[in-house]
Amino acid sequence: MDLNERKKKILHSIINEYIKSAEPIGSRHVAKNLDIGLSSATIRNEMADLEEMGYLEQPHTSAGRIPSDKGYRLYVDSLMNHHEMTVSDLASLGNVIELQMGQIDKIIKRAAEVLSQLTNYTAVLTTPEMKRGAIKTVELVPIDASSALIILVTGEGVMKHKRVLLPAGTDITFVHNFSALLREKLSGLTLDEITAAKISEIRRAMQAHFELLFPVLDFIADIIDDVRAETEVYTSGATNMLAYPEYSDVRQAKEFLDFLNDKNSVVKMLQADSAEGSIPGSGGINIRIGKENELDVMQKSSIITANYYVGDQVMGKVGIIGPTRMDYPKTIAKLQRVSALLNRILYEFYIDED
Amino acid sequence: MDLNERKKKILHSIINEYIKSAEPIGSRHVAKNLDIGLSSATIRNEMADLEEMGYLEQPHTSAGRIPSDKGYRLYVDSLMNHHEMTVSDLASLGNVIELQMGQIDKIIKRAAEVLSQLTNYTAVLTTPEMKRGAIKTVELVPIDASSALIILVTGEGVMKHKRVLLPAGTDITFVHNFSALLREKLSGLTLDEITAAKISEIRRAMQAHFELLFPVLDFIADIIDDVRAETEVYTSGATNMLAYPEYSDVRQAKEFLDFLNDKNSVVKMLQADSAEGSIPGSGGINIRIGKENELDVMQKSSIITANYYVGDQVMGKVGIIGPTRMDYPKTIAKLQRVSALLNRILYEFYIDED
DNA sequence: TGTTAGCACTCTATCTCGTTGAGTGCTAAT
DNA sequence: ATTAGCACTCAACGAGATAGAGTGCTAACA
Numbered sequence: 001m002d003l004n005e006r007k008k009k010i011l012h013s014i015i016n017e018y019i020k021s022a023e024p025i026g027s028r029h030v031a032k033n034l035d036i037g038l039s040s041a042t043i044r045n046e047m048a049d050l051e052e053m054g055y056l057e058q059p060h061t062s063a064g065r066i067p068s069d070k071g072y073r074l075y076v077d078s079l080m081n082h083h084e085m086t087v088s089d090l091a092s093l094g095n096v097i098e099l100q101m102g103q104i105d106k107i108i109k110r111a112a113e114v115l116s117q118l119t120n121y122t123a124v125l126t127t128p129e130m131k132r133g134a135i136k137t138v139e140l141v142p143i144d145a146s147s148a149l150i151i152l153v154t155g156e157g158v159m160k161h162k163r164v165l166l167p168a169g170t171d172i173t174f175v176h177n178f179s180a181l182l183r184e185k186l187s188g189l190t191l192d193e194i195t196a197a198k199i200s201e202i203r204r205a206m207q208a209h210f211e212l213l214f215p216v217l218d219f220i221a222d223i224i225d226d227v228r229a230e231t232e233v234y235t236s237g238a239t240n241m242l243a244y245p246e247y248s249d250v251r252q253a254k255e256f257l258d259f260l261n262d263k264n265s266v267v268k269m270l271q272a273d274s275a276e277g278s279i280p281g282s283g284g285i286n287i288r289i290g291k292e293n294e295l296d297v298m299q300k301s302s303i304i305t306a307n308y309y310v311g312d313q314v315m316g317k318v319g320i321i322g323p324t325r326m327d328y329p330k331t332i333a334k335l336q337r338v339s340a341l342l343n344r345i346l347y348e349f350y351i352d353e354d
Numbered sequence: 355m356d357l358n359e360r361k362k363k364i365l366h367s368i369i370n371e372y373i374k375s376a377e378p379i380g381s382r383h384v385a386k387n388l389d390i391g392l393s394s395a396t397i398r399n400e401m402a403d404l405e406e407m408g409y410l411e412q413p414h415t416s417a418g419r420i421p422s423d424k425g426y427r428l429y430v431d432s433l434m435n436h437h438e439m440t441v442s443d444l445a446s447l448g449n450v451i452e453l454q455m456g457q458i459d460k461i462i463k464r465a466a467e468v469l470s471q472l473t474n475y476t477a478v479l480t481t482p483e484m485k486r487g488a489i490k491t492v493e494l495v496p497i498d499a500s501s502a503l504i505i506l507v508t509g510e511g512v513m514k515h516k517r518v519l520l521p522a523g524t525d526i527t528f529v530h531n532f533s534a535l536l537r538e539k540l541s542g543l544t545l546d547e548i549t550a551a552k553i554s555e556i557r558r559a560m561q562a563h564f565e566l567l568f569p570v571l572d573f574i575a576d577i578i579d580d581v582r583a584e585t586e587v588y589t590s591g592a593t594n595m596l597a598y599p600e601y602s603d604v605r606q607a608k609e610f611l612d613f614l615n616d617k618n619s620v621v622k623m624l625q626a627d628s629a630e631g632s633i634p635g636s637g638g639i640n641i642r643i644g645k646e647n648e649l650d651v652m653q654k655s656s657i658i659t660a661n662y663y664v665g666d667q668v669m670g671k672v673g674i675i676g677p678t679r680m681d682y683p684k685t686i687a688k689l690q691r692v693s694a695l696l697n698r699i700l701y702e703f704y705i706d707e708d
Numbered sequence: 709t710g711t712t713a714g715c716a717c718t719c720t721a722t723c724t725c726g727t728t729g730a731g732t733g734c735t736a737a738t
Numbered sequence: 739a740t741t742a743g744c745a746c747t748c749a750a751c752g753a754g755a756t757a758g759a760g761t762g763c764t765a766a767c768a
Contacts (some may be wrong), residue, residue: 013760026759026760027761028759028760029760038711038712039711039712040712040760041711041712041713041714041715041762042710042711042712044760044761044762045711045762046760047761048762058716058760058761059720060719060720061717061718061719061720061760062717062720062758062759062760062761063719063720063761064717064759064760064761065758076674136497137495137498138495139493139495141491141493141495141505142491143490143491143507144490144491149505149507149513151495151503151505151515153497153503159503159515161505161513161515186618203768237760238611239608239611239612239615242604242605242607242608242611243608247604248604248605249604250601250602250604251596251605253596253604253607254593254596254597257592257593257596257611258593261593263767296710315749327583378731379733380730380731380732381731382731383731383732392740392741393739393740393741393742394731394741395733395741395742396740396741398731398732398733398740399733399740401732402732402733408713412731413749414747414748414749415731415732415746415747415748416729416730416731416746416747416748416749417730417731417732417748417749417750418730418731418732466764672719
């Protein structure tokens with residue numbers, strides 16, 4: 001039994017219908033409302049075949065059919081029509097650009113909001129892993145007589161700060177000199193290069209009279225560790241999912257929301273995209289459908305991810321989570337648009353000011 | 355008909371039971387399991403009285419009674435036993451203290467987490483309104499040839515930063531001088547004092563050769579507006595509510611969660627505590643029960659709020675949201691403990707480093 | 709040989725209806 | 739004033755009965 005054109009067309013129609021209604025689709029419905037030109041009996045036979053081949057399943061004997069994960073897989077890989085965003089959707093994207101002057105994490109956060117509003121699903125973004133990022137500047141800013149602020153800025157525009165106590169009676173000029181020396185020693189290094197050994201080396205290389213401020217070096221090591229380890233996760237529209245019948249059970253809804261609140265799980269999920277899921281020629285779009293995802297909470301959901309870049313370096317992941325019957329074509333189009341927009345904004349943000 | 359001691363005792367017992375079970379309480383249950391020493395028939399009469407007086411209600415004719423909002427009100431005002439935290443609860447509070455070295459918003463965030471874990475309800479905290487806060491320091495830190503970071507630190511330890519573009523070819527020493535001048539002009543002023551007029555005044559007072567950097571002043575005005583307007587809201591344990599039968603309907607759950615996501619609504623709610631709700635001698639604890647709250651989403655919930663301070667200045671609000679049948683005594687005890695702890699930590703953080 | 713009409717069959721969803729049991733209110737006895 | 743007793747009410751539950759959507763199969767048809 002082979003998957004001929006007619007079978008594909010029927011499958012395609014069924015999936016489209018199911019995406020809209022979330023109700024099992026019967027042969028009669030296909031024959032009447034969809035433009036196939038066959039009787040319900042014929043459709044019935046074809047549907048039986050499609051079920052045998054694993055593309056459809058039946059919730060129970062006398063219900064219609066719903067697509068299986070395998071069915072969706074075929075759908076996203078070769079069946080579905082690709083989609084262009086509508087004018088009104090595009091218009092609402094304009095707002096994102098206005099944030100160009102803000103900081104990088106605000107832009108990313110905003111992108112998550114836009115995506116979730118645009119799609120009515122849940123958007124998830126991760127900020128870049130900074131291992132290979134370079135330090136742009138380090139500054140020690142005195143706040144008052146007894147404390148100062150360490151500020152670290154990376155090439156990607158990420159900023160991190162920490163307050164440190166100064167030994168009593170430290171002279172301000174002294175702090176400034178130390179700050180200048182720090183900057184000289186550290187700027188340009190990538191975060192990977194700043195190991196404990198490197199810190200010790202700097203400590204030795206400094207003149208002895210900075211000894212008073214040596215504890216500050218430890219704080220700098222801390223803060224760099226923070227930046228290095230830190231992958232922030234922004235989620236938006238988590239509650240959108242509660243509007244879909246798939247999540248009408250509160251307990252499952254809770255599980256899903258708790259999962260989204262757990263940063264580590266989300267990062268892990270976003271980074272785990274599989275080779276099987278990547279859509280050729282889509283610019284790095286990756287889709288995992290239902291059980292293709294190992295996580296229990298995701299068995300009824302799908303996730304579509306994309307990378308975003310500055311220049312040619314991957315900065316992070318954008319993902320959209322929806323029920324398995326989510327509207328793949330539209331969602332993919334929106335995801336592509338937003339990630340492209342994000343690329344452009346970050347590029348301008350990053351390159352222009354370089 | 356008056357509310358004698360026996361009626362009070364019965365009401366007290368019923369409310370305690372209902373808080374545990376979330377099921378209507380019948381006269382038989384009260385007579386058997388609770389230590390009153392009266393027959394179910396007598397209890398029945400008393401319960402009928404209590405209903406007539408408005409302290410109890412009946413979901414339907416042949417169900418038991420549940421407390422009304424008025425019943426809860428009486429309960430929290432004069433019936434309930436006050437509660438001490440258990441040893442194990444206290445032990446888990448120890449962890450909060452370790453964050454002393456972190457920044458103020460991390461501490462506040464952590465406090466929300468601790469509270470929600472401790473109570474199994476939803477914790478909400480607001481950060482202070484900064485109108486009367488003073489500026490501790492302002493710094494303009496060059497990042498590269500074309501951009502710099504404005505950094506603003508207030509007396510409360512809040513830090514805010516923004517990246518600005520510099521005119522091409524700006525000299526670094528020049529930036530430093532400008533930065534020093536800024537600091538001199540602005541530090542010590544409260545945020546309220548820095549009006550548009552004040553900014554113009556500073557602009558005029560500066561030597562003309564800083565003209566190039568005048569646009570930076572506008573950014574400073576922006577950033578100060580941000581700090582002034584900004585009341586951050588931290589929420590923790592939002593999904594805890596989904597475990598209670600009161601929220602078993604997904605639609606209501608969604609409404610509640612959406613409400614929590616809306617910063618403005620939450621701030622408004624936290625600030626709207628009423629005179630009727632404040633518990634005398636409890637150190638500023640305020641309770642609003644069910645319909646005492648105007649908000650639709652809160653009709654089935656109660657909120658207990660407290661203020662927290664640095665020294666004698668109110669910094670913000672802590673609130674715990676639960677179903678109306680929440681365990682008031684325990685929750686109040688925990689809220690008091692955590693806000694006291696918060697006060698102490700902030701006091702140390704703020705005063706020690708001053 | 710592929711398509712279709714027809715029909716018996718299956719299974720869920722929904723409704724009704726009786727039953728159960730928890731709880732009440734009232735009355736009469738203590 | 740309290741309590742035992744009893745009739746009454748009502749939600750919850752389960753057992754049929756019914757409707758209807760949808761299927762699979764067979765036989766007729768082009």
